[in-house]
Amino acid sequence: MTIDNDHTDKDQTKLDSDESVKKSSLLDTINPPVFFTSGGLLIALLTFSVIAPEQSIAFFNGIKDYILTNFSWFYVLSVTLIFGFCIWLSVSPYGGLVLGEDHEKPVYSRSSWYAMLFAAGMGIGLVFYGVAEPLAHFRSPPVGDALSPEALTSALPLTYHHWGLHAWAVYAVIGLSIAFFTYRRNLPLSIRSCFYPIFGDRIYGWLGHFIDIIAVFGTLFGLATSLGAGAGSVSAGFHRLFDTPDTVGVQLIVIAVITGAATVSLVTGVDKGIKILSEVNMVIAGLLLLFVFLVGPTTYILDRFTEGVGLYFNDFVYRSFKLGQAGTTESNWIKGWSVVYWGWWVAWAPFVGMFVARISRGRTIRDFVLSVMCVPVVVTFFWFAVFGGTALSPELRPNILSTIQQAGSSADAVAVYAMLEQLPFAQILCFLAVIVVTIFFVSSSDSASFVVDMLTSGGHLEPPTWQRVFWATAEGATAAVLLYTGGEKVLSGLKAGVVSFGLPFCFLVLLMCYALFKALKEEDLSNQDNSENSDQDSETTA
Numbered sequence: 442m443t444i445d446n447d448h449t450d451k452d453q454t455k456l457d458s459d460e461s462v463k464k465s466s467l468l469d470t471i472n473p474p475v476f477f478t479s480g481g482l483l484i485a486l487l488t489f490s491v492i493a494p495e496q497s498i499a500f501f502n503g504i505k506d507y508i509l510t511n512f513s514w515f516y517v518l519s520v521t522l523i524f525g526f527c528i529w530l531s532v533s534p535y536g537g538l539v540l541g542e543d544h545e546k547p548v549y550s551r552s553s554w555y556a557m558l559f560a561a562g563m564g565i566g567l568v569f570y571g572v573a574e575p576l577a578h579f580r581s582p583p584v585g586d587a588l589s590p591e592a593l594t595s596a597l598p599l600t601y602h603h604w605g606l607h608a609w610a611v612y613a614v615i616g617l618s619i620a621f622f623t624y625r626r627n628l629p630l631s632i633r634s635c636f637y638p639i640f641g642d643r644i645y646g647w648l649g650h651f652i653d654i655i656a657v658f659g660t661l662f663g664l665a666t667s668l669g670a671g672a673g674s675v676s677a678g679f680h681r682l683f684d685t686p687d688t689v690g691v692q693l694i695v696i697a698v699i700t701g702a703a704t705v706s707l708v709t710g711v712d713k714g715i716k717i718l719s720e721v722n723m724v725i726a727g728l729l730l731l732f733v734f735l736v737g738p739t740t741y742i743l744d745r746f747t748e749g750v751g752l753y754f755n756d757f758v759y760r761s762f763k764l765g766q767a768g769t770t771e772s773n774w775i776k777g778w779s780v781v782y783w784g785w786w787v788a789w790a791p792f793v794g795m796f797v798a799r800i801s802r803g804r805t806i807r808d809f810v811l812s813v814m815c816v817p818v819v820v821t822f823f824w825f826a827v828f829g830g831t832a833l834s835p836e837l838r839p840n841i842l843s844t845i846q847q848a849g850s851s852a853d854a855v856a857v858y859a860m861l862e863q864l865p866f867a868q869i870l871c872f873l874a875v876i877v878v879t880i881f882f883v884s885s886s887d888s889a890s891f892v893v894d895m896l897t898s899g900g901h902l903e904p905p906t907w908q909r910v911f912w913a914t915a916e917g918a919t920a921a922v923l924l925y926t927g928g929e930k931v932l933s934g935l936k937a938g939v940v941s942f943g944l945p946f947c948f949l950v951l952l953m954c955y956a957l958f959k960a961l962k963e964e965d966l967s968n969q970d971n972s973e974n975s976d977q978d979s980e981t982t983a
Contacts, residue, residue, distance in 0.1 A: 471908065472899035474650040479657040479897060480915075487919060490935070491926045498934035505937035508784070508944055509776040513764060516783040519947050521761045524610040526954045527810050530617070535961045536807030540617075541624040547803035549716070554804075556719040557888075558797045559817045565671045565881040566604075567824050568726075568874060573856035574600045575829030576845065583765075583774035597749035597829055602760050603782040604821050605753065606814055611786050613813040614950060615794025618957045620801050620809070626960070629900025630799065632656045632791055632949075638959040639952060652949060653896050656791035659942045660896075661916060663789040664889040666936045668920035671882040672696045673854040678875035681858045682868065687851070693921050699879065700917025703886035707909045718887070722880040729873045730827055736865050737831040745833065746826035753822075784940035787947045795892045799902065832860040890916060 490497040530536065539545050547554070575596040582592040583599070618635040628634035633649035640648060672692040680687035706718055734742060760779075765772030801809055832841050837860065844859035845852045861870040890913040894904035897912070923935060 470898050470901055470905050472650070472653070472897060474647065475653045475657065475899070476897040478650070479654050479661075479893075482654075482658070483661060483915065483919065486938075487922055490923055494926055494930070498930055498937075501934040501938040501941065504941040505781075508941055509780055512944060513776050513780045515944075516780050516787075516947060517762060517764060519951055520607045520611060520783045520787070523614050523950060523954065524607055524761070526958075527610045527613050527814055531807055531810045531814075533961075534966055535964060536805065536810075538621075538625070538806050538961075538964060538966075540620040540804050540806065540809060541802045545803045547801075549800055553716055553720060554800060555812070555816055556723040557716060557800050558793075558813060559719075559723065559820065565667060565674070565878055565885055567821065568857055568878045568881065569670055569674050569853060570600075571824055571828035571857055572832045572841075572860045573845075573853040574603070575825060576832055576842070576856060579833060580842075581774075583771045583778075593833060594748070595752070596833060597745055597825060598752040598756065599778075600825050600829060601749060601753040601822055602756075603779060604825065605818050606757075607761070607783070608786040609814045609818055611790045611950065612793045612797065613810050614954060614957075615790045616797035616801065616813060617806060617809055618953045619795055619798035620804075621806070621957060621960065623798060623900075624802050630795070630895055630902055631900035632795070632896065634900065635953045636949075636956050638956045655942065655946055655949070656795075657893055657896050659788035659790075659939065659946055660792040660889050660893055661919065662935055662939045662942065663785070663792065664886065664916050665920045665923060666939060667885055668696055668699070668882070668917065669924055669935075670854070671699070671878060671885075672920070672924065673851065674857070674878050675699075675875060675882065677851060677854040678858055678871060678878065681855075681862070682871055682875065689924060692924060696917055696921045696924070699882045699886060700913060702883045703890065703917070704910055704913040706883060707887040707890050707913050708906055718880055718884045722877060722884060725873060725880065726877045729870065729877055730824060732866075732870065732873075733831060733861070733864065734827045737827065738834040738836065741834045742827055742830040745830035746823060749826060750822060781940055784943035784947075785936075786943075787950060788939045788943035790950070791896075791946065792889045792892045795895060796888045799891075799895070828857065828860065831864070832856070837863040886913065886916060 486497075489500075549557070578596040578599045579592050580587050582589075582595055585591045585595075615632075615635075619630060619632065622628045622634040622637060623630045626634075626637070628637060631649075631653055633644040633652045636644055636649075636652065643649070644652075669692075672695040675695045676685075676687050676691045679685045679691070685691060763775060763779075765775050797813060804812075831837060840863055841856075841859045844862075845856055848855040848859075857874055858871050861867055861874060864870060890909060891904075893912045893916075894908050895901060898904045898908060
């Protein structure tokens with residue numbers, strides 16, 4: 442492994458010696474430009490949303506509409522290029538390089554690693570959209586008639602397109618870049634470090650601060666919208682289980698409880714709180730998945746899964762570049778679904794990428810890319826086949842669609858419970874679903890807070906407790922304030938803002954690919970671990 446001696450020992454501490462990152466007392470573990478700028482802008486945008494909710498919604502939606510009209514092509518092309526870069530990484534001679542010292546063993550066991558990256562990457566979205574999205578595509582397909590046999594056939598492949606290889610390729614590139622420059626080049630664990638081959642020491646100035654601030658905002662607002670969606674799902678679950686009121690007040694209580702639990706988990710650290718939560722939730726989610734698969738229309742689920750995966754790969758290239766003719770129903774559908782998803786994944790990727798990088802020391806590049814891209818995708822596809830396929834089955838579909846139609850604006854939150862209520866042991870299944878949503882809720886919150894902590898501390902692997910508590914509380918308060926002042930409309934506007942933040946970061950991800958390619962060319966491949974797969978399951982500290 443080759444490491445530039447000019448920036449091996451000094452780079453981790455350079456942020457601390459930079460004039461803009463001077464330390465004193467309570468501030469000795471933060472990067473002031475990133476910490477205070479991010480905090481100040483967060484307060485400003487929150488104030489804007491509280492004082493003028495309608496104007497803030499119009500503002501964010503206006504930016505989103507402009508981006509969807511003029512830059513959909515950029516999102517579609519960029520995400521596809523990123524996927525292609527991941528394929529090259531997995532088959533290139535550099536695949537055997539270890540993210541760390543040569544022959545270094547992975548820090549976490551494979552099972553713990555999979556559990557944490559899956560919970561961070563998709564988490565609550567699988568439960569929230571597991572039923573809602575396939576039904577949405579069945580009710581409103583991009584082409585053809587709604588509720589038709591053709592719409593039924595395309596519902597799962599379209600869902601797979603949004604949650605499949607493209608999404609995880611974005612996560613993989615960012616996570617790999619951060620891990621490579623942190624563990625092989627001894628740079629701070631931060632987004633800015635990925636650009637050292639291009640900008641050199643300028644990453645320690647305001648250029649680097651700007652990059653990290655964009656990443657902080659993508660994480661903060663992405664998490665806030667997820668917290669709002671999660672609160673709605675938990676509240677809907679309690680309403681159907683215990684007939685509690687499904688109101689904003691109940692959702693605020695849910696956010697407060699979840700934020701408290703996430704803070705406790707965060708304070709205990711990755712090795713205890715976050716790892717244990719992820720593993721426990723994988724077990725509970727697995728039991729729920731297995732139970733629905735066995736008591737539901739099993740044969741129909743397997744039919745839909747098999748056909749859906751086949752159609753996904755059959756149309757993969759076509760859909761990867763598809764934009765449709767301007768002004769058509771298909772074009773509007775692609776912009777409203779696919780392009781919004783690409784913006785969402787890109788904006789959410791700094792959080793997932795940094796967290797996955799944090800837990801991936803000791804993995805090889807090939808193991809990292811293939812595992813991050815493929816393992817969660819297989820589980821995700823089967824999850825959607827089980828939950829979405831059950832909801833689409835001819836026997837259960839009419840009652841589920843009727844319940845969703847009655848739910849109105851809460852249809853997405855209610856969808857999974859509407860499906861579970863059609864199965865045997867409905868109360869038990871709904872209760873398990875609430876538990877899974879809640880723990881995913883907590884694990885997403887504490888993981889995102891941990892990432893924001895690292896970004897605002899200049900790349901410290903273990904930020905101080907006060908900072909962890911601060912950002913966990915700030916994220917919960919952001920979701921609560923927005924929900925209280927404007928309800929779902931403001932959160933919807935915030936989601937539009939997340940898609941908008943994704944555009945500049947999408948450009949940065951493409952630069953990141955180039956920087957990583959440039960750095961890999963400097964590596965000495967003679968010492969790489971040729972037996973990479975023989976010891977990747979070794980467990981050292983966790």
